[in-house]
Amino acid sequence: MIYFGKIKKKYKVVKEQGLLWFLKAIYRKIFSLFLEAISLLCVAVILALRPVKKIKFVQLISFRIGHYALNTELMLCAMDVGDIKEKSKLIFYTTPDMPICNKQLHRMWKRVIRIFPFPKLISRIDLKLNIFLKESVIPITNGHMDIKYFENMNAGLDTRAYLSRTSPHLFFTKKEGRKGKKLLNDMGIPEGAKFICIHGRDKQYLKTHIPSNWDYHNYRDVDIDNYKETALFLADKGYYVVRVGKYVEKRFKVNHPRVIDYAGSNFRSDFLDIYLAAKCYFFVANSSGLDSVPQLFRKPVLVCNVATFFEVQTWDPVKLFLPKNLIHSKTKRIISFNETLRIFSSLLERKKIHYQILQENDLEFVENSPKEILAAVKEMLLLLEGKWEMLDRDHELQSVFWKNFPMNMKLDVNYPKHGKVDVKISPSFLRKYEALLE
Numbered sequence: 101m102i103y104f105g106k107i108k109k110k111y112k113v114v115k116e117q118g119l120l121w122f123l124k125a126i127y128r129k130i131f132s133l134f135l136e137a138i139s140l141l142c143v144a145v146i147l148a149l150r151p152v153k154k155i156k157f158v159q160l161i162s163f164r165i166g167h168y169a170l171n172t173e174l175m176l177c178a179m180d181v182g183d184i185k186e187k188s189k190l191i192f193y194t195t196p197d198m199p200i201c202n203k204q205l206h207r208m209w210k211r212v213i214r215i216f217p218f219p220k221l222i223s224r225i226d227l228k229l230n231i232f233l234k235e236s237v238i239p240i241t242n243g244h245m246d247i248k249y250f251e252n253m254n255a256g257l258d259t260r261a262y263l264s265r266t267s268p269h270l271f272f273t274k275k276e277g278r279k280g281k282k283l284l285n286d287m288g289i290p291e292g293a294k295f296i297c298i299h300g301r302d303k304q305y306l307k308t309h310i311p312s313n314w315d316y317h318n319y320r321d322v323d324i325d326n327y328k329e330t331a332l333f334l335a336d337k338g339y340y341v342v343r344v345g346k347y348v349e350k351r352f353k354v355n356h357p358r359v360i361d362y363a364g365s366n367f368r369s370d371f372l373d374i375y376l377a378a379k380c381y382f383f384v385a386n387s388s389g390l391d392s393v394p395q396l397f398r399k400p401v402l403v404c405n406v407a408t409f410f411e412v413q414t415w416d417p418v419k420l421f422l423p424k425n426l427i428h429s430k431t432k433r434i435i436s437f438n439e440t441l442r443i444f445s446s447l448l449e450r451k452k453i454h455y456q457i458l459q460e461n462d463l464e465f466v467e468n469s470p471k472e473i474l475a476a477v478k479e480m481l482l483l484l485e486g487k488w489e490m491l492d493r494d495h496e497l498q499s500v501f502w503k504n505f506p507m508n509m510k511l512d513v514n515y516p517k518h519g520k521v522d523v524k525i526s527p528s529f530l531r532k533y534e535a536l537l538e
Contacts, residue, residue: 139224156188156228163198166389175250176269177262193222205371208270258415259519280375294381300324301388308347322405329470331359348508387411402480416522422529424465436536475528493526
């Protein structure tokens with residue numbers, strides 16, 4: 101009777117969804133069983149060969165550009181400096197059932213490491229091997245890392261200054277180099293001209309790339325219009341300014357021939373997303389995944405609108421940052437830096453996320469003003485030109501800020517957030533909000 105009831109229930113579902121849905125469901129089931137059988141066979145062969153040749157599988161976080169860029173690069177850097185002593189044959193694979201974040205980035209990684217196809221199959225083999233071998237990942241032992249350490253999203257942090265100690269692993273072919281120069285020229289950027297990339301995070305990217313409810317990330321978004329004054333300043337100085345981004349909510353309308361809204365144009369492509377970040381003079385970012393791409397090529401980065409100090413990137417080539425201010429929604433009182441750290445301390449215990457803390461405490465983040473962004477960009481230009489000299493008072497304020505900064509914070513016992521500090525908080529921002537240091 102129960103069996104008959106189940107059949108009746110499934111018949112009702114098929115009737116509602118249609119025959120095509122039913123056939124697709126049957127196909128998925130058969131395909132899943134096929135993968136299961138093949139994966140078991142592969143595991144048997146790998147285990148049999150283990151006394152002669154060890155094989156290790158490593159999953160790449162290929163659906164998020166920040167992690168596909170930086171986790172992978174840091175892993176290779178760790179191998180370069182000897183922090184990973186891996187004798188097994190390595191097989192890399194992408195995240196199954198998720199879209200590749202950028203096809204050009206994927207193409208370039210395949211030149212450097214062997215990325216196997218069929219991630220659905222490979223992931224099953226990897227999972228079964230972990231079960232059979234009863235191997236748990238111990239991220240760091242005696243100073244050395246397990247390569248699977250970099251499968252964790254928390255590993256996309258350069259706490260060991262790898263980027264400043266190694267050379268980039270990615271490269272463009274000669275054909276791609278010619279293609280990139282031509283496309284820049286077609287956009288109006290002559291060969292040899294310096295250009296600066298500006299990126300403003302908004303909700304459109306995640307909404308389009310991985311459709312879901314991403315509202316809990318809204319506190320990280322910015323209004324691209326706040327960057328207009330900076331774009332005009334740079335353009336008037338002779339630089340080309342390129343607004344970048346894959347999917348954007350609105351156009352960047354700046355009336356100047358050297359300001360290009362690439363993200364809202366027909367020129368936008370996965371190839372140029374990478375090429376522009378690799379060839380820019382410097383990159384104006386705001387704590388999003390795309391920030392990682394210029395870092396792959398060791399390009400200087402200025403990070404504006406950092407939401408909480410838990411998102412500060414303290415390593416080179418990030419040169420400067422300025423945080424969003426935290427205010428009380430009702431009184432509009434600006435929260436001090438130390439109080440901000442205290443309020444968000446529950447993040448470290450994984451009890452709550454930013455979105456919950458903001459709601460429960462009637463708090464909100466305020467974006468950097470156009471003037472604050474412009475002041476930081478001017479500092480960045482002076483720094484890169486070798487003309488930047490901080491005042492004695494600036495050094496004092498930096499010292500106070502970093503003295504109170506929670507350098508030992510961890511979102512996971514095995515994943516520290518910070519190592520050697522190479523970045524500076526924008527001196528002009530710190531002077532303006534000196535009272536928040538108290």
